[in-house]
Amino acid sequence: MNDTSDTDLMAGAGLLFLTDEQLMKGSEAMFFAYRGFTADPDRILAESGYGRAHHRAVHFIGRSPGTTVNNLLAILGVTKQSLNRVLRSLIEDGLVESRVGTRDKRERHLFLTEEGNKLDRSLTDAQRARMRAAYSAAGPEAVQGFRKVLEAMMDPDMRRRFNRMKDNDK
Amino acid sequence: MNDTSDTDLMAGAGLLFLTDEQLMKGSEAMFFAYRGFTADPDRILAESGYGRAHHRAVHFIGRSPGTTVNNLLAILGVTKQSLNRVLRSLIEDGLVESRVGTRDKRERHLFLTEEGNKLDRSLTDAQRARMRAAYSAAGPEAVQGFRKVLEAMMDPDMRRRFNRMKDNDK
DNA sequence: AATTTTATGTCAGTGATGTTGACTTTCCAA
């Protein structure tokens, strides 16, 4: 049933020995790690009555103030109907401000209010703390490898977008 | 261990120089990478009329044949009501078999049927292909680091469980 | 033997998040 084919052996500039078992463990590590990754923000969000979708919207608006709805849609990879529901609640609750574009009045530019910034900061702080702890535990070389693999795992479109988003280290 | 390799990332003994910006980029990389990570299985599942919850159940049953419902609950971190809905549909569709325990008749031991194995394989193959591609692109040292950071990012309970899962064939 | 705990299953209700489809309003640009 279980093959131990020659796919275990990858030849090339860097020789890579990867068994199916190692790849499967990698997948599972990704699954469990992502759970840990979202655990702290989820707790904070639950208190505020928001979910992960709100977190993502707040995060990327805080990261790129004045971003348009369309841009946010592309980053988040959801439908405008789904995003609209989230944005509406954030705007109603006074966490996000939507300003009609000056150059193109069809566009809405999104900004965090002071209250929105407060939530953003508390979420970011929590997530940063976990990232920092994980990085510290794993060591500096591990961090480089971590980032390289994550980038390689993205869909090409998202990788391009990711690398265009802000100044890259490494 | 070797603390002298990346001076731009290292401070003294075990302390990392990590700017908030670097940590934030790490978080975003995690977010985008996870989207890529689930993209291929999601496509396959959509054709079969299943979701990620089914994927996870099928995966871990395939990985540990004979596992109990309770064990699966702990691994997946969902409520029994949520898991039950998923398991019921998988059993009804003939992908999973539930056998009453011999030693403890309260327990149900879960197994994949031939059809369940087929779905599991197609999902696993897709995810493995992406993992393999990402690993190849990132290089062998990166893979080590990737795994180390992911493990450090897990909640302690899950990390223990993850590391205990290695040879768990029951 | 009686009671409690454990393991599982089920029903009902709720909420967050996502989808498609159909439509309107606004407004830039050919």
Place this chain on the structure above:
DNA sequence: TTGGAAAGTCAACATCACTGACATAAAATT
């Protein structure tokens, strides 16, 4: 002026998660 892009809205629906309440059976404990 007309076509189409951008944004918003509404309806309907699916998935997946949650809580709470309850049922059943069997193991464990008293």
